[in-house]
Amino acid sequence: MKKKTVLRRKSDGYLRLGLAITGILTALILVGCFWTPYDPNALSSGAPFTPPCLSHLFGTDHFGRDIFSRVLKGGGTTLLVAVSTVAIGGIAGTLIGALTGYFGGIVDEGLMRLNDAMTAFPSILLALVLISLLGYGKSNLILALGLVFIPSFARVSRGAFASCRDKNYIQSARLMGASPGRILLVHILPNTAPVLLPAVTIGFNNAVLAEASMSYLSIGVQPPDASLGYMLSESQGYLASAPWYALCTGGFIVLLILGVGLIGEGLQRRQRESGSRR
Numbered sequence: 018m019k020k021k022t023v024l025r026r027k028s029d030g031y032l033r034l035g036l037a038i039t040g041i042l043t044a045l046i047l048v049g050c051f052w053t054p055y056d057p058n059a060l061s062s063g064a065p066f067t068p069p070c071l072s073h074l075f076g077t078d079h080f081g082r083d084i085f086s087r088v089l090k091g092g093g094t095t096l097l098v099a100v101s102t103v104a105i106g107g108i109a110g111t112l113i114g115a116l117t118g119y120f121g122g123i124v125d126e127g128l129m130r131l132n133d134a135m136t137a138f139p140s141i142l143l144a145l146v147l148i149s150l151l152g153y154g155k156s157n158l159i160l161a162l163g164l165v166f167i168p169s170f171a172r173v174s175r176g177a178f179a180s181c182r183d184k185n186y187i188q189s190a191r192l193m194g195a196s197p198g199r200i201l202l203v204h205i206l207p208n209t210a211p212v213l214l215p216a217v218t219i220g221f222n223n224a225v226l227a228e229a230s231m232s233y234l235s236i237g238v239q240p241p242d243a244s245l246g247y248m249l250s251e252s253q254g255y256l257a258s259a260p261w262y263a264l265c266t267g268g269f270i271v272l273l274i275l276g277v278g279l280i281g282e283g284l285q286r287r288q289r290e291s292g293s294r295r
Contacts, residue, residue: 049089110170
């Protein structure tokens with residue numbers, strides 16, 4: 018009993034710390050959507066390569082732009098891309114997983130073979146191919162990454178729906194005349210949340226890294242829009258003369274991933290604890 022209490026406190030600690038970090042960063046990003054200390058794209062907001070100080074918390078870059086303002090705007094872009102990507106991949110993947118996991122048979126065989134074909138390609142390579150076909154830009158980046166993320170969500174949700182379809186409460190719902198749509202949405206979907214929520218946090222972190230990677234390679238979000246990945250690409254040429262440029266930009270990405278990752282870890286630990294109690 019004492020061991021279970023310690024484990025529960027540990028999982029709660031992960032959740033609280035993750036929520037605190039993510040909440041603070043999200044609040045800063047939301048503020049940055051409406052207000053920043055300086056215009057993120059304004060040249061000569063200060064002297065080039067001004068170190069961090071009270072007037073420029075993260076210093077300035079080679080054009081004299083305020084890095085803190087650009088990080089807030091870039092964080093908003095990253096958050097928009099990550100949330101939109103997870104929404105597209107999660108909704109489409111969960112729908113495919115629900116159909117294949119519940120109905121099985123030829124539906125399962127056909128959709129999962131298509132899913133396996135997409136999984137056979139490295140995700141970044143597949144995203145690069147899609148972006149080259151669709152063109153550069155924020156909306157095309159979201160669409161490409163969303164399509165790439167569908168297979169991972171489909172596989173996770175398929176297992177969750179398949180494990181629930183033969184349980185007693187589902188059979189009772191069938192006997193009472195519930196339609197397949199109602200069974201999937203009302204009876205099974207809420208019970209798959211413990212499995213899907215950690216998958217969402219992992220998918221969010223992967224989307225953040227994917228957006229930063231694409232923008233770092235200059236094929237994601239295009240200037241003049243601020244992007245954390247593009248800012249990292251710019252900062253690598255000034256690591257010796259202005260290390261704060263890379264540290265502040267990269268640190269923001271690391272903290273965002275850490276916060277969401279801790280939330281996912283806490284949810285997974287809670288899931289394991291509830292499973293062991295059963």
